[in-house]
Amino acid sequence: MKTTAPSADSRGATLINHWQCGVPVTHGPVLTPFLLLLTGLAGIGLGLAALRFFSPLGPFSAMNDVYAWGIWKTFNVMTLTALGSGPLALGIAAWVFNRQKLHVVMRTALVSGFLFYATGLIALGFDVGRPWNFYSALMPWRWNSESAMLEISICMPLYCAVFLSFEILPLILERIYYTGNERSRAFLSRIGPNIRKAYPFVIIGAYVIPLMHQSSLGGLLLLAGTKINPLWQSPVMPLLYLVAAVFCGLGFTIFLLMIVCLRYARYLDAAVLTELANLLSGVCFVFLAIRIADLIWRQQLRAAFALDKMSLLFLFESAMILAPAIALRFRRVRETPRALLNMSVLACLGGMLYRFIPTSIAYVPLRSTAYFPSTPELIMAAGYIALGSVAFVLAVNYFAVLPGEAGTWDHTFRPFGWPGKASQSSIAGPIPTAVVQERAI
């Protein structure tokens, strides 16, 4: 990571600085009314989930034997983990394709991805009917290795609990280092180098495993066969699900970075954002190319433009992905914050639509039964999302998640707006003036 001086935007509209390292949010109240609202929603959702554990699924959901999967699976897991694929997309770009600039926003992607996966897994835990039999996951001789469901039920918890947790471990250790006592600091200095030694090996798993389970989410739907409309049902669905996850991860990271920087009055970094936008546009084009080639190969192109309900849905979804793909080719769009934000949201919505439609809207079984999520189902789904949002807000306030200027990162152990701890610190150092400046905003 290079330390460069903040530079002024050439167009003079916005001051654009370089993001240099993760910096915690240290000003403004943490508990805003909005956060309390989200906490309440998360509490209601989790309360219902706890009730659900002592009750059959019937009273809590509108699922039936024809639509056996409700929104907990189809939205909270299959759709939202695409948005949580930021660590996968950015990680591969940064570490495998050596896009050095992206290292600085990895933490934002990692924390959001972890929360999407964790809340998805909570949703899954309350969705399955016989969770007490899940201990079979530890017994490889019971595994049905050809089942995509097995791949997901093992890889997703493994990825979240081991690989993502390891990747966000430095954030937590760093905080303990800066707020803890001498003993913990000595301990952390000792294990720090070991983490660095293990890191390049662990991240191999952290990229291979989501490649497997994000494609398996598409692979799940292959077995549904003719129940899914042929515009979506295709042998390349696993690949498309994976590519959709990659661009959703990129798009959501752009979106998240921009809105939190707006919220906490941080400067944006044009260099990093345009790099992400470039990648986003490229992956969107790859997705559309595979999608069209697949439709031509399966001779479904006529059905795709038949302008009936499914065809319009397909065109709508593709347009949502095509628009950012084209728009972000233009430098002016990439460098205009408002346009970049809009385009990344469009890409996210397009990818989410692609991942949601075949599980629900284009899922047309033989027996004509309708499914619309019941109120408790919706509240629980919203509660899981609220839980993730609350955790993210707390994370950016107490950990060095969001990117900022290196100058605003206080290395003299005055961390995280905890003045009590700061005064105890015996280690002296220069206090950068930039710290004072940022607090003044």
Added chain:
Amino acid sequence: MNVILSRRQAFKAMIGLGGTVTSALLPAAAHAAADSRGNSEEHPAHPIAPPDAVAMLFDSTVCTGCKACMPACNEANGLPTDTLLSGGIWDMPTGLNAKTKNIIELYQDPQSDNFAFVKKQCMHCLDPACVTGCPFGSLVKRDLGAVTWNSSLCIGCRYCEVACPFEVPQFQWENWNPKIVKCEFCYDQRLKEDMQPACTSVCPTGAVIFGKRTDLLAQAKERIAATPEKYFENRVYGEYEAGGTQVLYLSSVSFQKLGLPKLGTTSIGHYATKVTSVLYKWLAGPALVAGVFGFFIRRNWERHETERREHEKKTGFPDQL
């Protein structure tokens, strides 16, 4: 000669190269081995029924709709009666559900007086999609071809319901300890003891009969040959549908009108696993990707570390990971 690699690096490169080559070659070798043994593929596109496979043959033109098979099924499986529609008086299910493994349904033509009965239960596919999808092997295809469910392995993910093209497995939504309810060919109750399933044993007209699949298929074709004008399309539903099933249907009206889905002849398990079974053979695909990623990550990591050490020396503060 100028030696660029250290001994250790050379070993590493050899191991890496070896691993990559092996993981590329192993699946090919495995594939070749499978081919040489003939039809030993896990999910062939058109599975061949084993010689001991049993079957049911349901002839819709013979069924009178007496529903004798339904209480017989309930009794053999210990199922409660579904009295929701009858006001608590008698068993009156509207379709396969958590209390019903077997049902007689009526098709009535909206224009004419034509009608036909159809018996619905598990089709016991030769390559069942539910068994392919079941993560911990709770649903298995047993000997004689019966597809059965094991409560101690099921996690209740309901993937079988999504996978089954006939929409047979039913989940107990109103039970805290939910079970998957589906016809199991009376495997534990009767089939194991050399008895035929309850439904076929009580059928008074012989509309549904039990026997070896090959025998029943031959018999069905004889019936079609004897009176070809009586049967729709002159074919047996279940002979090839979804790779073939162990429940066979004869009908005078279109099978789709009876509520049987229009399916291709390829096994669904084959469609779903033909690519992944090659990619994931001995985890060769993931290992290959891990090898390639590992090579680049290692290279970029070294660069990153060099830069980090320079940066830390310059500023005197630890760099973030």
